[in-house]
Amino acid sequence: MQKISKSLFMFLVIFLMSGCAEDWLDRKPQNIILEEQVWNDPKLIKGLLANYYDRLPAHTSLTSGWAEFAAYDEAMWSNNDDGRNNIVSYPFNRWSLWEYGLIRDINLAIENIATFGTSLSAVQVSQFSSELRFLRAFVYFEMVKRMGGVPLVTKQLIYDFKGDPTNLQQPRNREEEVYDFIASELDDIQDKLGNEDSNTRANKYVALALKSRAMLYAASIAKYNNLLAEPIMTPGREVGIPAARAQDYYEKSLLASQQLLNSGKYRLYKTNPNLGENFYEAITKKTANPEVILAQDFLVSKDKRHGFTYDNIARNVREDNLSSSSITPSLNLVEDYEFLDGSPGILKTRTADNSDYIYYSSLSGPFENKDARLYGTVIYPGTSFRATPVEIQAGVKVWDETSKSFKNVESNVLGSTYDDGGLLTGASGPQRSQTEVTNSGFYLRKYVDQTAMSSTRGIRSDMWWVRFRLGEIYLNASEAALELGKTSEALEYVNAVRERAGFGANSLKSLTLGRLQNERRVELAFEDHRVWDLMRWRKAHEIWNGDASNPDAVINALYPYRVVRPGHPTHGKYVFDKLRAPRFRAPRFFQMGNYYSSIAQSIIDNNPKVVRNPYH
Amino acid sequence: MNQLLRNLFIALALIFVFGACEKDNKPAPSAKLTGRVVYQDQAIGLRSNGVQLELWQHGYQLFTKIPIYVNQDGTFSASLFDGDYQLVRLKGNGPWVDNTDTIHVALRGRLELEVPVKPYHRFANVNFSQANKKVSSSFTVEKLDNSKSLERISLYIGTTVIVDPNNNIAAASIPASEVADLTKPLQLSVNVPTSFQGRDYVFARLAVKTSGVAEMLFSEPIKIMLN
Numbered sequence: 031m032q033k034i035s036k037s038l039f040m041f042l043v044i045f046l047m048s049g050c051a052e053d054w055l056d057r058k059p060q061n062i063i064l065e066e067q068v069w070n071d072p073k074l075i076k077g078l079l080a081n082y083y084d085r086l087p088a089h090t091s092l093t094s095g096w097a098e099f100a101a102y103d104e105a106m107w108s109n110n111d112d113g114r115n116n117i118v119s120y121p122f123n124r125w126s127l128w129e130y131g132l133i134r135d136i137n138l139a140i141e142n143i144a145t146f147g148t149s150l151s152a153v154q155v156s157q158f159s160s161e162l163r164f165l166r167a168f169v170y171f172e173m174v175k176r177m178g179g180v181p182l183v184t185k186q187l188i189y190d191f192k193g194d195p196t197n198l199q200q201p202r203n204r205e206e207e208v209y210d211f212i213a214s215e216l217d218d219i220q221d222k223l224g225n226e227d228s229n230t231r232a233n234k235y236v237a238l239a240l241k242s243r244a245m246l247y248a249a250s251i252a253k254y255n256n257l258l259a260e261p262i263m264t265p266g267r268e269v270g271i272p273a274a275r276a277q278d279y280y281e282k283s284l285l286a287s288q289q290l291l292n293s294g295k296y297r298l299y300k301t302n303p304n305l306g307e308n309f310y311e312a313i314t315k316k317t318a319n320p321e322v323i324l325a326q327d328f329l330v331s332k333d334k335r336h337g338f339t340y341d342n343i344a345r346n347v348r349e350d351n352l353s354s355s356s357i358t359p360s361l362n363l364v365e366d367y368e369f370l371d372g373s374p375g376i377l378k379t380r381t382a383d384n385s386d387y388i389y390y391s392s393l394s395g396p397f398e399n400k401d402a403r404l405y406g407t408v409i410y411p412g413t414s415f416r417a418t419p420v421e422i423q424a425g426v427k428v429w430d431e432t433s434k435s436f437k438n439v440e441s442n443v444l445g446s447t448y449d450d451g452g453l454l455t456g457a458s459g460p461q462r463s464q465t466e467v468t469n470s471g472f473y474l475r476k477y478v479d480q481t482a483m484s485s486t487r488g489i490r491s492d493m494w495w496v497r498f499r500l501g502e503i504y505l506n507a508s509e510a511a512l513e514l515g516k517t518s519e520a521l522e523y524v525n526a527v528r529e530r531a532g533f534g535a536n537s538l539k540s541l542t543l544g545r546l547q548n549e550r551r552v553e554l555a556f557e558d559h560r561v562w563d564l565m566r567w568r569k570a571h572e573i574w575n576g577d578a579s580n581p582d583a584v585i586n587a588l589y590p591y592r593v594v595r596p597g598h599p600t601h602g603k604y605v606f607d608k609l610r611a612p613r614f615r616a617p618r619f620f621q622m623g624n625y626y627s628s629i630a631q632s633i634i635d636n637n638p639k640v641v642r643n644p645y646h
Numbered sequence: 647m648n649q650l651l652r653n654l655f656i657a658l659a660l661i662f663v664f665g666a667c668e669k670d671n672k673p674a675p676s677a678k679l680t681g682r683v684v685y686q687d688q689a690i691g692l693r694s695n696g697v698q699l700e701l702w703q704h705g706y707q708l709f710t711k712i713p714i715y716v717n718q719d720g721t722f723s724a725s726l727f728d729g730d731y732q733l734v735r736l737k738g739n740g741p742w743v744d745n746t747d748t749i750h751v752a753l754r755g756r757l758e759l760e761v762p763v764k765p766y767h768r769f770a771n772v773n774f775s776q777a778n779k780k781v782s783s784s785f786t787v788e789k790l791d792n793s794k795s796l797e798r799i800s801l802y803i804g805t806t807v808i809v810d811p812n813n814n815i816a817a818a819s820i821p822a823s824e825v826a827d828l829t830k831p832l833q834l835s836v837n838v839p840t841s842f843q844g845r846d847y848v849f850a851r852l853a854v855k856t857s858g859v860a861e862m863l864f865s866e867p868i869k870i871m872l873n
Contacts, residue, residue: 118695118812119695119812258858259797259857259858260794260857260858260859571860575811576811576812577811577812577817578812578813578814579814579816579817616812617812619812621860622738622860623738623739623860631709631710631711632710635709635710644737644738645736645737645738645739645860646736
């Protein structure tokens with residue numbers, strides 16, 4: 031018995047000591063993924079790519095910096111806090127971006143695919159590295175439009191621990207070099223990208239779209255910077271593109287736009303016969319949308335979602351008990367939408383001699399025959415959202431027979447009733463001093479989700495963010511053609527976009543840059559274009575000059591009232607007051623030093639070869 | 647036992663309250679740098695919160711500028727530690743000719759500094775008058791540097807002593823194209839807006855804009871009685 035137990039013991043000892051020795055030391059780690067595993071598995075590489083797409087910088091999008099839509103002249107801020115209504119001047123580092131973290135990750139990925147991706151096919155390797163190079167070009171474009179020339183780092187920098195980092199310190203490239211790099215990268219990769227039918231990953235047409243935009247920026251900086259009394263530049267041209275390059279850049283931009291438009295791959299969205307709804311859907315409809323070229327997509331069921339709708343939905347259609355109404359479009363923007371007969375979009379609220387109001391029988395009266403894009407972008411009085419009327423009425427105007435004038439009656443209770451049984455103040459305001467209700471008299475429609483429950487904090491929204499769409503490419507092509515003197519071609523492009531907005535065919539017979547600038551403003555509102563467009567035309571310091579008496583630098587509002595004048599023909603009609611938005615404080619003030627953002631001192635300390643931008 | 651715990655607790659609380667924050671507090675900066683931005687001993691009028699001078703100090707790990715904002719009357723002040731600083735007139739920042747020569751500042755306790763600059767233009771013989779709620783001014787503009795040209799001259803009125811393009815109730819301008827001869831006196835006038843006509847006084851100030859320079863040079867704000 032004892033013998034048996036002894037041998038059993040021995041057996042156990044031998045079993046334990048020798049058993050799994052080999053496996054034990056050579057097991058694959060469960061919590062670390064090795065380079066060989068990542069770069070040989072297309073699924074893992076796609077996972078990484080998804081992460082890089084997600085990190086692409088944007089100044090204002092649905093997720094990053096969305097509140098800054100209310101910091102320019104498209105809109106004001108009507109939620110709590112008044113920071114964006116009271117920006118005394120834009121700080122010099124406002125648009126600063128030095129995104130070498132992402133650049134390094136991309137450079138590393140490009141090198142590692144080449145080193146480790148042995149079991150990938152040659153096509154896969156070239157496709158993935160082209161896609162990574164597209165992302166890198168995108169990031170460099172985001173940097174050059176904010177900072178001017180930046181160091182072009184295209185391979186990983188390795189420190190040798192010998193105490194001297196100078197070989198890693200790269201000076202800034204010239205501004206035009208960065209734009210040229212973007213162009214040559216895009217030319218090189220566009221035929222290798224694949225992803226033909228994707229609108230969330232880069233393909234040939236996405237590369238053309240980026241090229242069309244980037245070359246247009248370079249061209250207009252080359253042209254308009256040099257038309258300033260004192261062009262902004264540094265001696266080494268880290269900032270400032272020579273005027274002679276403008277022609278070349280405009281041609282490159284136009285060619286890229288033409289290739290995209292002529293490919294027939296994309297069409298302007300014209301599915302809905304209601305033109306206003308159609309324009310809203312052109313940007314927000316995620317299926318069967320032939321217009322969207324590249325978007326950042328979201329999906330509630332995978333918990334990839336955002337609160338943009340929660341924060342910006344109109345007050346009386348909100349489904350949560352907090353927030354709503356943050357970004358509220360300005361009257362300035364609303365009036366920039368022309369009337370369909372081609373006349374300027376100034377709303378007619380007073381008679382021609384300014385002696386009396388114009389009396390409208392409906393709240394939407396002044397907006398009749400406006401550009402359909404207004405409806406698709408802005409919720410204005412008398413319109414609905416999700417089939418619920420958005421009640422926008424500031425109060426009533428009661429006629430006082432003794433003084434022969436109207437007296438305003440407004441209530442701070444939303445949806446309140448006046449003595450005569452009619453509506454006093456609408457359930458969606460506007461309100462002069464309350465928060466979470468519009469202060470400008472308008473609400474945002476573009477990018478606000480129609481899906482039920484998408485404005486609750488529990489569910490939120492999976493509205494996508496459009497990075498490129500065909501509407502912009504038409505306008506890019508038109509601008510480049512106009513600058514190159516090809517006016518008839520320019521007219522063809524811009525009229526295509528206007529036709530979709532309800533203007534009829536060939537609505538413009540002649541074209542000026544000013545007209546085209548306005549067209550960009552109304553077509554691309556709330557798509558992260560306005561501030562960059564004004565910068566590249568070098569107009570930002572004139573339009574936002576910080577002067578309280580400049581109507582472009584302040585945010586204006588429109589307050590509708592119901593007339594109470596029993597026995598008079600105007601009784602029950604609507605009149606409209608234009609006013610400076612009551613919660614708006616400091617006029618927008620853009621200084622020369624804002625054209626190129628400041629480079630943080632810590633960056634200069636780490637790399638003394640980096641020169642500062644002008645004015646700071 | 648209870649008593650003991652309580653005493654202990656009180657003792658601990660006392661130690662905490664009185665002992666705590668001695669070590670981690672640094673003395674506040676006690677030295678003071680004050681001064682003016684001058685041309686020929688005259689302070690230069692500027693936009694409030696607009697123009698900045700830079701102060702740098704070498705020898706410490708954190709090397710970053712100390713911005714010094716210049717008040718609208720051309721004065722500035724900063725609370726600092728004793729030490730040797732370098733003051734730089736930031737290029738393209740003020741309404742004067744670029745001069746990047748460093749000014750060395752040896753600060754020991756208190757120092758008053760005059761920062762010399764050369765403006766492109768300046769005002770002379772400024773007179774204001776008021777009649778029927780209309781503020782009028784007459785003045786001459788002197789050109790001090792020929793490298794840049796005149797862009798416009800503006801008159802601002804405001805309700806407080808801070809008057810500039812960002813803080814005003816009314817303004818009027820003459821563009822350079824309407825100024826034929828700078829040696830002759832010029833006139834500018836502006837009506838007080840109706841909603842401000844009940845006031846006892848307003849402040850008025852002139853500004854000259856040089857093309858290619860963002861900031862303007864101002865005259866002194868003058869209080870003008872309306873009644």
